[in-house]
Amino acid sequence: MTSRYGKRLRSIIIGVIIISFFPTLFFGVEQQKSMKPWEYMLGGRAYSLFPDIFEKFLYSMTILLAALLFGLFLALTITFISTLLPRSLQKIIYGFYTMLEALPDLFIIIVLQVSVVAIYKKTGLLIGNVSNVYESKIYFFPILTLSILPAIQLFKITYLLLNEEMNKPYVNVARSLGHSNVYITINHVFRNVLASLFHYSRTIFVFMLSNLFILEYVFNLHGIMTIMLNTKGVAFIITVLFVAIPFSFLFEWIERYTQRLNVHREEEAA
Amino acid sequence: MIKQLLKQPQFLLGFFIIISLLFVSLGLNSIYEGPKEVKFLYKNDGSISKVAPFSPTDIPPFGTDRDGRDLFYMILDGAKYTLLIALGVAFLRLVSAVLISFLYKGQLKNNTFFNDLVQSTLYVPATIFAYMLMIPLFIKSTTDPISFGKMVIIQCIILTLIGIPSLVVTFSGDIKNIMNKDYIISTMSLGAKKKYIYRKHVLPEIKPKLFLLFAQQAVQILILLAHLGVLAVFVGGSQTEMRGDFLNLTAENVPIAGEWSGIIGHSFQEVLTAPWIILIPLGFFFVSIFSINMMISGLQNIISKNKRK
Numbered sequence: 001m002t003s004r005y006g007k008r009l010r011s012i013i014i015g016v017i018i019i020s021f022f023p024t025l026f027f028g029v030e031q032q033k034s035m036k037p038w039e040y041m042l043g044g045r046a047y048s049l050f051p052d053i054f055e056k057f058l059y060s061m062t063i064l065l066a067a068l069l070f071g072l073f074l075a076l077t078i079t080f081i082s083t084l085l086p087r088s089l090q091k092i093i094y095g096f097y098t099m100l101e102a103l104p105d106l107f108i109i110i111v112l113q114v115s116v117v118a119i120y121k122k123t124g125l126l127i128g129n130v131s132n133v134y135e136s137k138i139y140f141f142p143i144l145t146l147s148i149l150p151a152i153q154l155f156k157i158t159y160l161l162l163n164e165e166m167n168k169p170y171v172n173v174a175r176s177l178g179h180s181n182v183y184i185t186i187n188h189v190f191r192n193v194l195a196s197l198f199h200y201s202r203t204i205f206v207f208m209l210s211n212l213f214i215l216e217y218v219f220n221l222h223g224i225m226t227i228m229l230n231t232k233g234v235a236f237i238i239t240v241l242f243v244a245i246p247f248s249f250l251f252e253w254i255e256r257y258t259q260r261l262n263v264h265r266e267e268e269a270a
Numbered sequence: 271m272i273k274q275l276l277k278q279p280q281f282l283l284g285f286f287i288i289i290s291l292l293f294v295s296l297g298l299n300s301i302y303e304g305p306k307e308v309k310f311l312y313k314n315d316g317s318i319s320k321v322a323p324f325s326p327t328d329i330p331p332f333g334t335d336r337d338g339r340d341l342f343y344m345i346l347d348g349a350k351y352t353l354l355i356a357l358g359v360a361f362l363r364l365v366s367a368v369l370i371s372f373l374y375k376g377q378l379k380n381n382t383f384f385n386d387l388v389q390s391t392l393y394v395p396a397t398i399f400a401y402m403l404m405i406p407l408f409i410k411s412t413t414d415p416i417s418f419g420k421m422v423i424i425q426c427i428i429l430t431l432i433g434i435p436s437l438v439v440t441f442s443g444d445i446k447n448i449m450n451k452d453y454i455i456s457t458m459s460l461g462a463k464k465k466y467i468y469r470k471h472v473l474p475e476i477k478p479k480l481f482l483l484f485a486q487q488a489v490q491i492l493i494l495l496a497h498l499g500v501l502a503v504f505v506g507g508s509q510t511e512m513r514g515d516f517l518n519l520t521a522e523n524v525p526i527a528g529e530w531s532g533i534i535g536h537s538f539q540e541v542l543t544a545p546w547i548i549l550i551p552l553g554f555f556f557v558s559i560f561s562i563n564m565m566i567s568g569l570q571n572i573i574s575k576n577k578r579k
Contacts, residue, residue: 008386015390019399023406102560106496107552114545202392210395214497229398244393
């Protein structure tokens with residue numbers, strides 16, 4: 001099993017190297033040579049990649065993971081509340097979220113930024129800083145912004161999964177045993193839904209990484225994605241690997257976990 | 271399938287919005303030259319009351335940008351570029367991915383290595399990938415100029431290339447599954463050629479999925495374009511214009527094509543002073559993505575209905 005992960009990691013590293021050589025392939029070497037391998041450019045100045053990258057990586061990942069958890073929490077709460085509502089209202093909520101899903105990430109980022117500034121101008125109340133100034137780091141506002149879109153997507157997924165799960169025979173059995181709907185949802189259905197959510201981890205991750213990038217750019221946060229944008233060649237490969245290695249490990253683990261889960265289920269079914 | 275689609279109200283609504291945006295945009299130039307640039311608004315006594323950019327309340331319906339250009343006209347004019355690029359690139363991506371996966375399936379039996387290789391694109395957002403490839407193009411165009419048409423073509427090729435690998439992985443997986451079905455094996459044993467099987471059996475089976483992926487790709491490209499606009503990478507390239515008086519000259523990159531992401535990128539510095547210049551084009555991105563999503567859900571309804579049969 002570990003050797004399979006090793007092989008996969010090796011191919012990922014080769015892939016990253018290929019990506020980093022693409023520009024050179026198209027446009028020749030001379031443009032790419034201008035930078036030293038251990039540096040990244042920011043505002044026309046070169047900085048050394050190490051040890052800055054550790055701190056920036058941690059900062060970005062804090063925002064990403066906090067946003068993911070917050071988004072998941074939001075999605076699950078909304079799903080749970082909506083299961084208690086009548087069917088017609090559920091449909092309306094679902095339709096509303098389908099509409100929200102079409103919002104470009106940039107739109108949400110800018111609407112929030114502009115409205116915070118407008119509120120500050122009107123009332124003098126600063127809800128949260130909307131831009132990084134010098135070395136002080138902001139957390140609250142980026143996390144809030146980044147969590148909205150995943151929350152919408154996760155809500156849609158959990159809602160669909162939940163409805164599918166509700167039609168399974170074990171729910172009927174539990175109902176006939178006299179358990180209340182709320183009890184069944186929390187104790188049985190939600191657990192199974194959470195396990196199925198793992199299948200969507202890769203999609204959500206890719207989506208959030210792209211959001212994180214545009215968030216860092218608009219809010220002027222100096223995180224790992226900013227470095228990724230401003231590096232070439234070796235430094236670029238290192239930066240991507242900083243993201244790729246932990247997450248590919250995580251996905252591998254999730255894949256194995258869900259496989260084991262499926263095997264369990266098949267055994268139970270048999 | 272097309273008959274069924276015409277019975278789906280969601281699909282029709284989405285389709286109608288996209289098509290009408292496109293037609294209005296394409297027909298606009300031949301009827302209407304566009305409003306004049308308005309840089310100042312005057313009071314009744316002739317003194318200046320306001321300077322561009324004007325908000326939507328000053329000049330309805332959408333206001334103007336810093337150069338006094340009417341945003342409503344710019345949006346309608348730009349719709350054709352943005353939508354055609356998104357739809358065209360999505361189409362190119364799909365066609366080339368299907369062709370490649372047909373060819374590639376015939377050659378390689380074990381494709382785990384390629385699949386793992388493509389996994390690496392998960393960790394580089396498409397925006398960064400596109401940016402990496404387009405910036406050298408701009409640098410090159412400063413020394414030896416590239417014509418507008420050539421620039422657009424090269425950029426579309428780049429946008430297409432970025433999306434192909436992951437699509438090839440999806441398709442080759444699907445094709446592999448279909449090729450392992452019993453009826454294909456019996457067709458083969460009856461002496462059918464691979465080409466014939468692809469055309470007669472595989473293609474019809476993946477057809478509904480092709481429509482679905484086409485719409486999803488179009489949405490992804492729209493978002494990618496919006497991101498690239500913020501990074502000041504414009505499709506069609508940009509001209510450098512000098513602004514301000516001679517004491518305070520600033521170079522400004524002005525997008526050549528009036529595409530939506532160009533409007534966003536051009537005025538992105540004014541996001542806090544004149545947010546409508548950014549939010550209105552983004553709103554139109556939202557409308558287009560929403561209508562494509564409606565089309566997707568109409569398609570999904572049909573696919574699940576057909577499966578139940």
